[in-house]
Structures are given as structure tokens and as C-alpha cells.
Amino acid sequence: MKIRVYYEDTDCGGVVYHSNYLNFCERARSELFFQKGxxxxxxxxxxxxxxxxxxxxxxxxxxxxxxxxxxxxxxxNTSLVMNQEIYRADELIFRMAVTVVFLKAMKPAKIPLKLMEIFDENR
Structure with a gap:
């Protein structure tokens, strides 16, 4: 997923504020769902x-x-571990490992097959 850095993403020196890298990765994970409707x-x-x-x-x-x-x-059954990397052109500038847990009624639950298929394509 491509993202342009806007002024609101940066500090007064024009450098991306550290927490926005997490936001960019969150958007990319959400986009995996949106691309499948x-x-x-x-x-x-x-x-x-x-x-x-x-x-x-x-x-x-x-x-x-x-x-x-x-x-x-x-x-x-109830969780996923993903690596997410952010590149500027071909240059790696950020990476993270994120563990997510699937909840149903606020309790850990088995991840439905239709959702697993979204992530299987990104192995």
C-alpha cells in the first residue's frame, strides 16, 4: 500500500512522528480487508x-x-503474527512485528476461514 507523508504526519522539522509509522501499518492491514470488499x-x-x-x-x-x-x-487459531515493513523507494526505513488477536464478543475466538484467506495471500 502506498502512502504519501503529509505535513500533519510530521514534527516541526518535517520528520514523520514515531507513532505515525504504526498508523501507516494499521492502514495497510485494514486495506487488506477493503480490497476484498x-x-x-x-x-x-x-x-x-x-x-x-x-x-x-x-x-x-x-x-x-x-x-x-x-x-x-x-x-x-485466535491470533496472527505479521511483519510489516515501510519502504521509501527501495530503501527499508521501518519494520515491525505485530501480533493481533481475533475477538468475538470481546473474547478471543477462532479466526473465521474467510478472514484467514485474506492473510494467506500475504505469506
Missing amino acids: LSPHNEDEFFVVKKIEADYIKPARFADVLEVKTQLIKQK
Whole structure:
């Protein structure tokens, strides 16, 4: 998924504020659903982030065009682990491992097959 860095994403020096990298990755995960005509949140079923390990490699700056790449690393019945990387052109500038848990009625639940198929395409 391509993302342009806007002024609102940066600090006063034009450098992307650290938490916005997480926002960019969240948008990319949501976009996986939207591309299939689905929503990442349905009534009482949705994913929540359980754990993030982030590595800030180089700064992104105002007006940069970035690409977020998402890859499924591990799946369990109720959770997924994904690697997400952000590139500026061919240069890796950020990476993270994120663990998400599927909830139904606010309790961990088995991930439905139709949702697993979304992530299987990103192995």
C-alpha cells in the first residue's frame, strides 16, 4: 500500500512522528480487508493488537511516498503474527512485528476461514 507523508504526519522539522509509522501499518492491514470488499471490524468481531516490536531504521520526511508491505509470519487459531515493513523507494526505513488477536464478543475466538484467506495471500 502506498502512502504519501503529509505535513500533519510530521514534527516541526518535517520528520514523520514515531507513532505515525504504526498508523501507516494499521492502514495497510485494514486495506487488506477493503480490497476484498470486507471490513476489519464487524459488529462484535474484530482484531486487536496484542504486541508490537518496532525498529525505526531511517526517518521518513514530509512529501515522501512510502510503501507498506505486510507479510503473515505465523497463524494460530485466535491470533496472527505479521511483519510489516515501510519502504521509501527501495530503501527499508521501518519494520515491525505485530501480533493481533481475533475477538468475538470481546473474547478471543477462532479466526473465521474467510478472514484467514485474506492473510494467506500475504505469506
